[in-house]
Amino acid sequence: MSMMPLTAALILPTRILGDQAQACIQNLPVRVAVEQKEHDENDPDLLLDRIERHRVDVVLVDASRVPMPLEAFVARLKETTSQPAVFVLHTEASPQMILEALRAGANEFLHPPLAETLRTAFETLSASRSKGGAGASHTLGKIFGFISARGGCGASTFAIHVAHDVAHRLKQPTLLADFDFEAGLLRFLMKTKNPYSLREAIDNLHRIDLSLWKALVTTHSAQLDFLGAPEELAARRAPLPEETTHMMRFIRSNYVSTVVDFGRSISLPALDALPELETLYVVTTAETATLAQAARTVRMAEERGFSGNRISVLLNRVSVKNPPDMRAIEQQLGRPPAASFVSDFMAFYDAWSEGHMLPAGPRIRKEISDLSGTIVSRVIGETETEKKPAAAAAGSGSSKKSWFSFLQRSAAPKAEVQRA
Secondary structure, three states, X not given: OOOOXXXXXEEOOOHHHXXXXXXXXXXXXXXXXXXXXXXXXOOHHHHHHHHHHHOOOEEEEEHHHOOOOHHHHHHHHHOOOOOOEEEEEOOOOOHHHHHHHHHXXXXXXXXXXXXXXXXXXXXXXXXXXXXXXXXXXXXXOEEEEEEEOOXXXXXXXXXXXXXXXXXXXXXXXXXXXXXXXXXXXXXXXXXXXXXXXXXXXXXXXXXXXXXXXXXXXXXXXXXXXXXXXXXXXXXXXXXXXXXXXXXHHHHHHHOOEEEEEEEEOOOHHHHHHHHHOOEEXXXXXXXXXXXXXXXXXXXXXXXXXXXXXXXXXXXXXXXXXXXXXXXXXXXXXOOOOOEEEEOOHHHHHHHHXXXXXXXXXXXXXXXXXXXXXXXXXXXXXXXXXXXXXXXXXXXXXXXXXXXXXXXXXXXXXXXXXXHX
């Protein structure tokens, strides 16, 4: 099972704990955003402020070197925006320390050797947060990706209109991001003059927080932010896989909904981003060669382990007078198109030449609006259904279950090894 990336804060001045935690993290998609500094012990507010700004998912804290009483420190962490999970570490499985951690509300109590137990704790937290389930402190946002089977199919047009619609309807933070490192048309279509791009965000992943992020994005409305692809040729190099996943993870932590344009044909950034996507929309036209490219894109995504029911093929530029053979198209794609959209070059020509989005009226605008409504329903529907289990998790039952599993690990390590 692939693990969703996490952002961590390490407060581990004891060398054995710090070394073992770092060794475990090196093999996992966990980015260390905050580490304790010498002056933090004298001014824990500075440490808490950095944890707040970086919106970390989990805090690993040395039980013997907490900068304030453990219960007060955990309470302060739970008051931050991201409400991080807390893993309390100690060199020994001290009953007194275990009880103190339990009373403080920590999620885990771990002691050396940490290789297996810490990895398991990270995997459990990652799975819980990605699903917004009972163990999640907060629900991650949804990312919807658009990709053209080939150049000119219209993925960028869909992305820009859907993002505006979703932001307007949800009235919650929404991001439009351009992950097309070859063409990057959204900057032109959005008419933004902001010199910063996705490249600056990726290059500063080691220190990115909300204040830096807000300096990079362009806010086009009360709820819609935009981050373009790089313009300079030297900056158009594709990000590393771990950079893509951590960038997506940061985005999901700060936006309820995100629309990403991956540009023309399948690319490494698009493939690397798949684990973070809610739905991948493949935009194609009815030409035989283009349909073959669309089928190839779907196949490559599925080969990466991306579920086929999370891929939707959108058939664009359908002629009203001479509609294509939908049965033949379904045979070529290996699936029916999720939706079709009429061809209306003049509506887009008039809108782009006048510097605005498609107005209400043309049939194509209504069809795109219907697609946006589907995405909004997905975001709202999952948010509402996730509230109930999340609320139930606050009860004593889920807490006891979590700590019961921990006590089994502490009291019977041999049995734990057998289960693994």
